[in-house]
Amino acid sequence: MNDIIFGQYLPGNSIMHRLDPRLKIVGLLVLLITIFFDAGFLGYGILALLAIGIVACSSIPLKRIMKAMKPIFFMILFLAVFNLLLIQTGHVIFRFWIFKIYSGAVTQTVYIIIRLILIITLTTTLTATTKPLDLTLGLEHLMKPLHKIGFPTHEVAMMISIALRFIPTLLEETQRIMKAQASRGVDFQEGSLKDKIGAIISLIIPLFISAFQRAEDLANAMESRNYIPGALRTRYHQLSWKGRDTIAALILCTVSMGIFALSLL
Incomplete structure (x- = not known):
């Protein structure tokens, strides 16, 4: 779990x-x-x-x-x-x-x-x-x-919901990248200040790339489903x-x- x-x-x-x-x-x-x-x-x-x-x-x-x-x-x-x-x-x-x-x-x-x-x-x-x-x-x-x-109430509400939904996803991605970097010899605990800065950069850059990739995938999925911001729509629920x-x-x-x-x- x-x-x-x-x-x-x-x-x-x-x-x-x-x-x-x-x-x-x-x-x-x-x-x-x-x-x-x-x-x-x-x-x-x-x-x-x-x-x-x-x-x-x-x-x-x-x-x-x-x-x-x-x-x-x-x-x-x-x-x-x-x-x-x-x-x-x-x-x-x-x-x-x-x-x-x-x-x-x-x-x-x-x-x-x-x-x-x-x-x-x-x-x-x-x-x-x-x-x-x-x-x-x-x-x-x-x-x-x-x-x-x-x-834009609908757009703001949707952005807040997506942000909350992606918090655990990004945390999981951070843990996965940290384990991958640690297996390659990156030490996030020990070393000089310069080494720690390099370790953090090796974590932040792939995390940003992954976040932008997930955002692009989500945008493509919404566009393929003909999502139009601000358009009038009915609610099933x-x-x-x-x-x-x-x-x-x-x-x-x-x-x-x-x-x-x-x-x-």
């Missing part, structure tokens, strides 16, 4: 799979904004319970969510060290040589780690439970009011709002308003 999960759709028939894509897109945006409200550990605890409930309703294995965290592990570690050493609020709780770690730095570091984990979990759940076609259709419906002022979507929207609004109220206290 492929270790790369972000951007990939996992077929299923869970509650999350059956929710309206418009609700999932708007819900994700609302939750991403809510995550940055300073509601304390109580607020983050509520958001964590909500995220656990969303993952449980999506039937996505927990180990797949954990694998999605791997690419940001280094970022989390870097931000944690950076904040612990530079933030100087609160009282000193630990001393080491010339470094001092303050209580405020620990609190802010924990907040940042929780935010990153919640963001990755929620975005992964969205892409894993929403088909690329439904995602495109949902984005197009949400941006429909902009069409009245000449904004129509989005419909159901009772479960209303219930999910009410839960989302209640949690978001509660977190907002906690942040004002």
Whole structure:
């Protein structure tokens, strides 16, 4: 099974799979904004319970969510060290040589780690439970009011959907090129700065060539199917709002308003 999960759709028939894509897109945006409200550990605890409930309703294995965290592990570690050493609020709780770690730095570091984990979990759940076609259709419906002022809603929605779809493909291609270059003696870890720059160039150039080739193949495939940007077209699949979507929207609004109220206290 492929270790790369972000951007990939996992077929299923869970509650999350059956929710309206418009609700999932708007819900994700609302939750991403809510995550940055300073509601304390109580607020983050509520958001964590909500995220656990969303993952449980999506039937996505927990180990797949954990694998999605791997690419940001280094970022989390870097931000944690950076904040612990530079933030100087609160009282000193630990001393080491010339470094001092303050209580405020620990609190802010924990907040940042929780935010990153919640963001990755929620975005992964969205892409894993929403088909690329439904995602495109949902984005197009949400941006429909902009069409009245000449904004190309369909083209923008399609580009966003294609970009999300190609994230795992490009990551797979990167891993394949790295293994191929390593088998030829290229070392991405050791060596001088000049050697590392050469190794990176040997990775970037074939990756760009592969990306442009895939883009050209996709463009040819769309052209062969007589795709015309901006042309009027009918939809075989129509989005419909159901009772479960209303219930999910009410839960989302209640949690978001509660977190907002906690942040004002």
